[in-house]
Amino acid sequence: MTIPSPSTGPSSSGDSLWSRIMAHDLTYLFFRSPLTVVAAILSVAIILAALLAPWLASMDPFDPAQVFLADANIPPVWQDGGDPRFVLGTDDQGRDLYSAILYGMRVSLVIGLSGVALAATIGITLGLVAGYLGGRVDAVIMRVADVQLTFPAILIALLVNGVVQALSKGTSRETWAFGVLILSIGLSFWVQYARTIRGSTLIEKNKDYIHAARLVGQPTPLILLRHLLPNVIGPVLVILTINLGLAIITEATLSFLGVGLPPTQPSLGTLISIGNKYLFSGDWWIVTFPGLTLAIFVLSINLIGDWLRDALNPRLQ
Amino acid sequence: MTSQSLTPPVLELRNLVVEFVTRHGTLRALDGISLSIAPGEVLGVVGESGAGKSLTGAAVIGLLEPPGRIASGEVLLAGQRIDHLPMEDLRHIRGKRIGTIFQDPLTSLDPLYRVGEQLIETIRTHLPVSEQEARARAIALLAEVGIPASEKRIDGYPHEFSGGMRQRVVIALALAAEPELIIADEPTTALDVSVQAQIIAVLKKLCRERGTAVMLITHDMGVIAETADRVAVMYAGRVIEIGPVRDVVKSPKHPYAKGLMGSIPALDERPERLLQIEGAMPRLTAIPQGCAFHPRCPHVMPRCHEARPVLEAVGAGQVACFLHEVGQ
Amino acid sequence: MLAFIIRRILQSCMVLLTVALLAFTMFRFVGDPVAQIVSLDTPAEEVRKVRESLGLDDPVIVQMGRYLYKAVQLDFGISYQFRQPVIELLAERAPATLELALISSLLSLAIGIPMGVYTALRRDSVFARVFQSISLVGVSLPTFLIGILLIYLFAVTLGWLPSFGRGQVVTVSGRWSTGLLTASGLKALILPSITLGLYQMTLIMRLVRAEMLEVLRSDHIKFARARGLTTRAIHFRHALKSTLVPVITIAGLQLGSIIAFAVITETVFQWPGMGALFLKAVQNVDIPIMAAYLMIISALFVTINMVVDLLYAFVDPRLRATIKG
Ligand SMILES: Nc1ncnc2c1ncn2[C@@H]1O[C@H](COP(=O)(O)OP(=O)(O)O)[C@@H](O)[C@H]1O
Ligand code: SF4
Ligand SMILES: [Mg+2]
Numbered sequence: 021m022t023i024p025s026p027s028t029g030p031s032s033s034g035d036s037l038w039s040r041i042m043a044h045d046l047t048y049l050f051f052r053s054p055l056t057v058v059a060a061i062l063s064v065a066i067i068l069a070a071l072l073a074p075w076l077a078s079m080d081p082f083d084p085a086q087v088f089l090a091d092a093n094i095p096p097v098w099q100d101g102g103d104p105r106f107v108l109g110t111d112d113q114g115r116d117l118y119s120a121i122l123y124g125m126r127v128s129l130v131i132g133l134s135g136v137a138l139a140a141t142i143g144i145t146l147g148l149v150a151g152y153l154g155g156r157v158d159a160v161i162m163r164v165a166d167v168q169l170t171f172p173a174i175l176i177a178l179l180v181n182g183v184v185q186a187l188s189k190g191t192s193r194e195t196w197a198f199g200v201l202i203l204s205i206g207l208s209f210w211v212q213y214a215r216t217i218r219g220s221t222l223i224e225k226n227k228d229y230i231h232a233a234r235l236v237g238q239p240t241p242l243i244l245l246r247h248l249l250p251n252v253i254g255p256v257l258v259i260l261t262i263n264l265g266l267a268i269i270t271e272a273t274l275s276f277l278g279v280g281l282p283p284t285q286p287s288l289g290t291l292i293s294i295g296n297k298y299l300f301s302g303d304w305w306i307v308t309f310p311g312l313t314l315a316i317f318v319l320s321i322n323l324i325g326d327w328l329r330d331a332l333n334p335r336l337q
Numbered sequence: 338m339t340s341q342s343l344t345p346p347v348l349e350l351r352n353l354v355v356e357f358v359t360r361h362g363t364l365r366a367l368d369g370i371s372l373s374i375a376p377g378e379v380l381g382v383v384g385e386s387g388a389g390k391s392l393t394g395a396a397v398i399g400l401l402e403p404p405g406r407i408a409s410g411e412v413l414l415a416g417q418r419i420d421h422l423p424m425e426d427l428r429h430i431r432g433k434r435i436g437t438i439f440q441d442p443l444t445s446l447d448p449l450y451r452v453g454e455q456l457i458e459t460i461r462t463h464l465p466v467s468e469q470e471a472r473a474r475a476i477a478l479l480a481e482v483g484i485p486a487s488e489k490r491i492d493g494y495p496h497e498f499s500g501g502m503r504q505r506v507v508i509a510l511a512l513a514a515e516p517e518l519i520i521a522d523e524p525t526t527a528l529d530v531s532v533q534a535q536i537i538a539v540l541k542k543l544c545r546e547r548g549t550a551v552m553l554i555t556h557d558m559g560v561i562a563e564t565a566d567r568v569a570v571m572y573a574g575r576v577i578e579i580g581p582v583r584d585v586v587k588s589p590k591h592p593y594a595k596g597l598m599g600s601i602p603a604l605d606e607r608p609e610r611l612l613q614i615e616g617a618m619p620r621l622t623a624i625p626q627g628c629a630f631h632p633r634c635p636h637v638m639p640r641c642h643e644a645r646p647v648l649e650a651v652g653a654g655q656v657a658c659f660l661h662e663v664g665q
Numbered sequence: 666m667l668a669f670i671i672r673r674i675l676q677s678c679m680v681l682l683t684v685a686l687l688a689f690t691m692f693r694f695v696g697d698p699v700a701q702i703v704s705l706d707t708p709a710e711e712v713r714k715v716r717e718s719l720g721l722d723d724p725v726i727v728q729m730g731r732y733l734y735k736a737v738q739l740d741f742g743i744s745y746q747f748r749q750p751v752i753e754l755l756a757e758r759a760p761a762t763l764e765l766a767l768i769s770s771l772l773s774l775a776i777g778i779p780m781g782v783y784t785a786l787r788r789d790s791v792f793a794r795v796f797q798s799i800s801l802v803g804v805s806l807p808t809f810l811i812g813i814l815l816i817y818l819f820a821v822t823l824g825w826l827p828s829f830g831r832g833q834v835v836t837v838s839g840r841w842s843t844g845l846l847t848a849s850g851l852k853a854l855i856l857p858s859i860t861l862g863l864y865q866m867t868l869i870m871r872l873v874r875a876e877m878l879e880v881l882r883s884d885h886i887k888f889a890r891a892r893g894l895t896t897r898a899i900h901f902r903h904a905l906k907s908t909l910v911p912v913i914t915i916a917g918l919q920l921g922s923i924i925a926f927a928v929i930t931e932t933v934f935q936w937p938g939m940g941a942l943f944l945k946a947v948q949n950v951d952i953p954i955m956a957a958y959l960m961i962i963s964a965l966f967v968t969i970n971m972v973v974d975l976l977y978a979f980v981d982p983r984l985r986a987t988i989k990g
Contacts, residue, residue, distance in 0.1 A: 048360065167683050170966045172922040174929065179691075182947035182955050186695045269807045276809045277932055279947055289807075296813055296933075300821060300828075307817075311810050319805040326801060400890055432893025439891070444884035448983055449906050458902070459892045494982040510892060 049331045059323035066317045070125040077119035078105065082285060093298065096305050109305040111294055113283070117305065120286055121313050127287040128314070131198065132268040135205025136260060139267075142206060143213025144256065148244050150214065151221025162218070165211045173208030173270055180204040181279045197281050201274060205267045212259055220252035258332060261325035265318045272314055288314045345416030346373035347518045347550040348397065353410035353420075355389075355396050355574075357621075364621040366392050366405070368574045371648065374518065377548040379541070381565030381582065383555065383597065385618050388571040390554045394520040396420075397552075398435055399427040415517065433463040436511030436549075438521040438540075442504035442528070446495040452479075452506050453491035456513060463514035478509040483539055501532035508540055512547070519544060522554045533557075537564055558598065562586050567654075570594045573618055573629040580654015590656040593630050628658070636660055673974055677967040684963040688956035689732045692742070693725075696952025741957035746949050751957045755939055760841050761831055762927050762938035768854055769862035770920045777866040781873025782908075785881065786900055796870070803867030808926065812860040812933035819856060827853050829935035861930040865919050872915055877908040910981050917973030921966040 050056060069076060079086045095101050096109040096117075103110075108117040150161040168176070184200045224230065225248065233243045274280035275289030276296075283290055288310045295307025355367035367389045374380045382390050395401050397412055399422070412420040419430060431437070439445050447455060456475035460466060466474065472491070479487035482505040495503055504524060511519055521540060525533040541564050544551050553565060561568055562582065569579040570591065578591040589595045616633040619625060625632055631641040641659060648655040649662065699715050707715075720728060735741070741751040780800075784793040806814075820828035832853030834842040844850025880886060881904055889899045928940035935941070939958065946954035 167680050170963055172925045175925045178947050179955065182950060183691060183695050186950045186952060265805060273807055273809055273929060277944055299817055307813060315806050315810060319802060322801055322805045398891060428893050431891055437891035439884065439888055441884060445888040447885045447903050458898065462894055496983045
């Protein structure tokens with residue numbers, strides 16, 4: 021009854037057979053999951069649209085010279101009062117919503133990616149160090165991680181935001197909002213990377229190749245980066261994907277709560293926040309289109325992340 | 338063929354084929370298994386890891402995990418086919434008529450329920466008895482499998498028992514409804530060497546007393562030699578030799594069986610590898626044409642590459658090898 | 666058992682101490698405690714006196730001790746914005762947040778667990794696939810967007826439910842203002858608690874599903890099948906119990922974070938709770954409130970964690986044994 025699986029199989033021949041099948045099958049699995057293919061296409065389309073915003077957009081919503089208050093709150097073209105210049109309508113400052121979404125997507129994406137990159141860098145570094153050095157360093161890092169875990173990301177992000185705001189008295193939000201958002205996300209999400217990496221490091225560090233590297237006298241940072249890192253980085257991929265969705269949500273949430281990007285540099289969250297104010301007066305489009313874009317993008321990323329996790333999980337074949 | 342006995346065998350497999358349908362095509366894990374076990378008989382099943390021993394047991398009790406399925410062949414319990422029964426009917430057979438013992442006693446029991454609760458639920462699932470009767474029976478069973486102070490220990494949780502004691506509990510569970518057949522899949526492999534012999538002794542004694550037949554899957558030739566009445570040797574999803582224990586162990590006919598028996602170690606140790614035979618058993622994806630053993634066989638002949646030898650009577654047993662073809 | 670409880674309490678105290686340190690650092694070095702008392706036109710001499718009276722010239726370690734001592738007595742200083750003791754502000758708003766969090770938690774558990782079990786047991790059924798997809802949408806939609814959506818649907822368009830506030834509340838036992846006892850209070854709770862609970866519900870559902878699938882593959886379930894137990898006994902007596910043991914821990918952590926997540930929901934629904942107060946504090950750099958909120962949340966969290974651990978020990982005999990020993 022023992023049916024060998026890659027992790028528990030008694031026969032080594034079965035092991036390598038299965039791991040080989042798994043390695044070869046990512047592409048196969050991908051195309052067998054139509055939903056994932058759709059999600060991937062949508063993600064790529066949205067990312068491309070964000071990158072190409074300056075060429076696709078009909079105006080630059082960040083440029084005050086192109087924005088006129090007289091154009092405020094115009095509905096989409098297909099509604100009464102629509103204006104062909106503004107396909108999806110305008111917001112309360114007269115910005116073309118379609119253009120604002122493209123640029124806002126860009127902002128969300130840059131902040132999300134940088135935030136996740138920062139979180140991964142912090143987490144991987146601390147995880148490697150904690151796992152490899154062990155002892156007191158390990159204890160301190162993991163304790164901090166424990167404490168950190170008692171606070172949801174959004175709370176940490178809010179706190180970081182509040183603290184920076186207090187320390188930067190007088191300077192305008194525009195100058196630091198970007199950096200603070202990235203910092204907030206980085207500081208909120210590092211723990212998962214650290215824990216994962218530490219776990220694999222604890223196993224890998226006792227293997228022969230690490231002993232060998234140590235014996236020939238290679239410096240610790242080199243051992244960590246050149247030898248250990250490539251062997252423990254695998255599981256990070258899934259976390260990265262899932263975290264990107266979370267990071268974008270976090271940015272949008274902070275901006276919605278009014279502690280993220282100011283209305284002059286609108287991200288999707290900022291636009292939704294603006295739209296929310298006009299929901300009761302019937303100006304549904306300001307909140308709907310940015311909200312829909314955000315939802316579709318995050319959903320696509322999560323679909324890919326979900327699929328990736330299952331595809332890389334040998335237990336689920 | 339020797340005399341055909343009147344009572345049907347407890348278990349008979351006829352040309353059993355088990356396949357895994359994967360996206361890489363169909364893998365044939367069991368390829369025409371035929372064997373039988375007489376009432377009260379102990380059939381040892383031996384072979385390297387991956388030969389298909391566990392799969393055979395799983396197929397019998399209808400617990401193949403998808404995508405595994407019985408592709409063809411028959412499973413007969415006391416003369417009646419059970420391989421095509423609906424799930425619910427098979428369930429009534431499991432535990433009631435066929436008891437099962439798995440390799441790892443540490444994980445076989447539900448850690449969250451008392452040993453007694455698990456025994457009582459098994460008994461009451463299969464037998465029309467009251468809670469008190471079931472409990473009394475459970476206590477008696479525990480005593481029989483050699484658990485001291487069973488009326489007290491019955492209220493213990495699995496983690497409060499040692500590995501050997503837990504396997505005794507598992508044996509008690511397998512015997513709870515007085516089955517005709519026990520399938521014991523490497524019942525001692527996970528245990529400490531010092532208790533392995535005791536567990537086998539308990540199993541053997543209880544089954545003999547009850548006249549329960551046993552399909553004893555094991556790596557351990559020593560156990561086979563002492564316990565089994567007959568032995569089936571499996572290789573790459575096929576039975577390549579089957580016969581009375583004395584013949585197969587003392588004078589095996591099939592070249593693979595010879596290698597396997599040659600590797601019987603001094604009593605307590607288990608062979609990790611068959612030192613006498615070069616190479617390894619093929620993967621399911623690469624089972625050779627003809628005799629599956631031919632790449633490793635010291636006596637390989639040209640026809641072994643093309644034709645597949647079938648089990649044929651040789652002496653008191655059966656062998657699947659062209660060296661032992663009738664008239665050879 | 667006692668030793669275990671004591672050890673857990675000590676651990677919790679360490680966490681709380683760390684957080685308190687953080688809070689003190691914020692309070693003392695990020696914020697300006699003098700600003701609590703003085704206004705812009707206070708003469709410099711006066712300001713110096715206030716500094717002295719607050720002990721801001723004492724060694725930092727003394728100040729920290731004083732801060733902690735006060736914090737233990739729930740004295741978190743005076744809010745910059747409201748010029749009112751922080752604890753009063755928080756106490757006033759606590760019932761709103763706690764009631765919302767409680768209802769959301771119950772909602773997410775009561776729906777999330779059965780859905781998780783169902784999707785695990787009927788993995789290939791149409792409903793399971795639908796639930797699974799919905800759950801992915803649930804974790805992908807930001808809370809505030811869900812809130813807005815619900816408001817647009819049920820308040821703006823259909824007009825069935827209020828879009829903001831707690832409705833009519835009554836005060837019980839002198840201090841606690843509850844919305845649970847009036848019809849309008851209950852009505853007002855519906856949308857916010859769905860908004861807050863939806864994310865946790867989907868998380869719990871996915872968690873239960875994953876855990877249950879894992880358990881269904883485990884050896885003791887295979888053996889239970891081999892024993893011929895009924896499917897019902899296997900699924901609900903054995904698999905479900907094994908599933909719920911680890912789920913308790915994670916669900917506990919999730920519920921702790923519900924209180925913190927309330928910040929978003931309270932903002933969307935203008936719910937007069939602690940979360941909304943905290944957000945206002947962040948926007949207006951009201952450091953004393955931020956520091957206090959930080960400590961209160963972590964205290965709540967640590968308490969929940971401890972309760973969860975004890976519960977865990979209660980349901981898992983293996984743990985109970987190690988704890989006793
Ligand atoms: N789910 C599965 N999918 C594909 N092959 C499997 C699966 N389970 C078992 N097998 C294969 O079936 C063969 C027989 O396995 P098993 O009966 O467990 O061997 P044994 O018990 O003799 O060691 C092995 O080659 C194994 O790799
Ligand atoms: S059939 Fe041929 S290859 Fe197979 S065991 Fe016999 S002699 Fe060897
Ligand atoms: Mg096996």
